[in-house]
Amino acid sequence: MESARRPLVSQLWVKNRRNEAVLDPERPALSWKELQPKSGRVCHSVPISEIIAVETEQKRYNSDTWQKFNHHAFTVHYAQRAQKHCWRCSAVTFWCKDEELCHQWIQAIKKLLELQTSRPKHLLVYINPYGGKQQGKQIYEQKVAPLFSLASITTDVIVTERANHAKDDLFEVNLEKYDGVISVGGDGMFSEVMHGLIGRMQKDSSIDQNNPSAPLAPCNLRIGIIPAGSTDCICYATVGINDPVTSALHIIIGDLQHMDVCSVHHNNTFLKYSVSLLGYGFYGDVLKDSEKNRWMGPTRYDFSGFKTFLSHHYYEGTVSFQQANQTLGSPRDKSTCQSGCYICKQSTQEVEEKRKRHHYNLEETEDDGDWKVIRGKFMAINAANMSCACPRSPKGLSPAAHLAAGTIDLILVRRCSRLNFLRHLVRHKNQDDQFDLAFVEVYRVKTFLFTPKHSENEDTDNKDVRKKHFNQICNGNHSSCGCNHVNSIWNCDGEALDHAAVEVRVHCQLIKLFARGIEEDSKP
Numbered sequence: 001m002e003s004a005r006r007p008l009v010s011q012l013w014v015k016n017r018r019n020e021a022v023l024d025p026e027r028p029a030l031s032w033k034e035l036q037p038k039s040g041r042v043c044h045s046v047p048i049s050e051i052i053a054v055e056t057e058q059k060r061y062n063s064d065t066w067q068k069f070n071h072h073a074f075t076v077h078y079a080q081r082a083q084k085h086c087w088r089c090s091a092v093t094f095w096c097k098d099e100e101l102c103h104q105w106i107q108a109i110k111k112l113l114e115l116q117t118s119r120p121k122h123l124l125v126y127i128n129p130y131g132g133k134q135q136g137k138q139i140y141e142q143k144v145a146p147l148f149s150l151a152s153i154t155t156d157v158i159v160t161e162r163a164n165h166a167k168d169d170l171f172e173v174n175l176e177k178y179d180g181v182i183s184v185g186g187d188g189m190f191s192e193v194m195h196g197l198i199g200r201m202q203k204d205s206s207i208d209q210n211n212p213s214a215p216l217a218p219c220n221l222r223i224g225i226i227p228a229g230s231t232d233c234i235c236y237a238t239v240g241i242n243d244p245v246t247s248a249l250h251i252i253i254g255d256l257q258h259m260d261v262c263s264v265h266h267n268n269t270f271l272k273y274s275v276s277l278l279g280y281g282f283y284g285d286v287l288k289d290s291e292k293n294r295w296m297g298p299t300r301y302d303f304s305g306f307k308t309f310l311s312h313h314y315y316e317g318t319v320s321f322q323q324a325n326q327t328l329g330s331p332r333d334k335s336t337c338q339s340g341c342y343i344c345k346q347s348t349q350e351v352e353e354k355r356k357r358h359h360y361n362l363e364e365t366e367d368d369g370d371w372k373v374i375r376g377k378f379m380a381i382n383a384a385n386m387s388c389a390c391p392r393s394p395k396g397l398s399p400a401a402h403l404a405a406g407t408i409d410l411i412l413v414r415r416c417s418r419l420n421f422l423r424h425l426v427r428h429k430n431q432d433d434q435f436d437l438a439f440v441e442v443y444r445v446k447t448f449l450f451t452p453k454h455s456e457n458e459d460t461d462n463k464d465v466r467k468k469h470f471n472q473i474c475n476g477n478h479s480s481c482g483c484n485h486v487n488s489i490w491n492c493d494g495e496a497l498d499h500a501a502v503e504v505r506v507h508c509q510l511i512k513l514f515a516r517g518i519e520e521d522s523k524p
């Protein structure tokens with residue numbers, strides 16, 4: 001036992017150069033450095049947690065090296081950080097003088113890899129063949145499957161045949177045999193998989209999803225996202241880049257990122273879950289318009305964004321919310337949520353204690369803030385469950401929002417001039433603070449309710465009634481006041497909700513992803 005903890009140190013050859021290689025179970029890492037370097041000495045080091053696989057080198061070299069070492073070599077495949085959060089699978093081949101030493105190294109590395117218990121062995125993969133540029137199947141087969149096979153991960157792959165295929169399947173399938181579920185597609189496909197998994201957990205735990213205050217059962221299976229859609233914001237926000245190989249490597253090494261999920265209800269009826277943006281007003285209208293122009297592809301968002309900006313609608317209603325405890329930070333913080341975020345870690349402990357208390361039917365100790373009620377006319381009401389950073393807006397809607405702190409950043413943009421609204425929008429792209437404007441308010445909340453001024457029955461099919469209420473605001477001069485809609489719609493992670501009056505509640509760390517959040521400086 002004692003010898004297993006001692007470092008293995010040997011002289012091995014890498015590319016015809018003599019190296020000292022060290023496998024240290026205490027650190028735990030594999031490192032090697034040239035013994036007689038031509039220039040400065042470079043020490044390479046790979047944490048065991050980032051080694052993908054070790055393989056005996058087959059006789060595919062016809063080189064002098066191969067002759068010299070009597071064919072004894074092994075290759076270590078590992079995750080290497082490239083640029084801007086991008087990871088690549090690199091390999092290094094070590095040559096040994098004798099077979100026994102080669103075997104000893106391979107066994108020692110394999111033993112340490114076996115201790116990496118968070119790694120998945122068997123995965124359930126759903127591929128949307130029609131997401132994004134319809135490349136999901138090729139991306140998976142060419143870039144991801146070979147890496148899974150290298151890492152000895154077995155898979156059951158389902159290419160979806162219709163919308164909701166993955167979601168329905170997740171309600172039926174035996175999940176016990178899997179260590180994770182992979183979504184190959186965009187945000188819509190991820191949402192489908194997430195709804196399937198969360199729904200299944202609640203069904204198995206006999207929890208009624210229609211009850212807005214029911215504590216939901218957490219999902220223990222991790223979800224992996226292989227980005228292959230036209231919008232891959234969830235992947236970008238949790239990994240830092242939309243790159244299938246990087247995502248596959250995070251899955252293989254068994255990364256873990258907890259994530260909050262918001263439940264959205266209307267009159268005690270469950271509508272949807274959301275992990276990124278719930279937007280009423282501006283982002284709801286953009287979605288409504290963009291759905292009419294799907295034929296345009298991803299450019300429809302720019303087109304509809306511009307059109308919606310020009311139409312300059314505002315909406316009346318009441319927002320009531322319960323503010324989160326100060327220890328969970330503020331939306332105006334300068335620091336952002338990154339890999340190993342201490343605020344999210346603190347929430348992990350709290351959520352575990354809360355689940356234990358619930359399990360033993362102990363009393364809850366709620367320390368959340370008071371309720372606040374705001375009535376007004378809003379250009380936009382945005383609830384960000386994460387920063388919502390994406391390649392188009394690298395800061396995101398709420399740059400300091402957390403992935404797993406159990407909070408929502410509620411952004412209220414009150415009625416303002418077109419120029420002022422433009423100033424607010426432009427600040428999502430530059431260094432200026434988008435909240436530092438008189439007509440913008442931001443709160444960190446746990447739950448909120450929105451009630452439109454005009455009831456939804458009035459807004460839907462009864463046109464006469466709609467006209468009556470519409471006239472109350474603008475006296476019928478639609479073009480000058482810009483309020484030719486009574487109510488907007490909610491954009492819930494890119495999908496439209498059927499109701500404007502909603503109750504939203506955040507469920508701290510309800511799901512887990514194969515990710516690690518965004519690393520501060522990804523290139524060592």
Ligand SMILES: Nc1ncnc2c1ncn2[C@@H]1O[C@H](COP(=O)(O)OP(=O)(O)OP(=O)(O)O)[C@@H](O)[C@H]1O
Binds near residue numbers: 128159186189228494
């Ligand atoms: N085989 C299928 N046929 C049709 N729709 C599907 C299929 N599989 C999944 N879907 C649905 O397609 C929707 C969009 O998928 P996805 O997010 O992968 O692509 P996308 O191009 O990013 O989407 P969007 O058009 O919303 O930007 C999802 O909501 C999903 O439910």
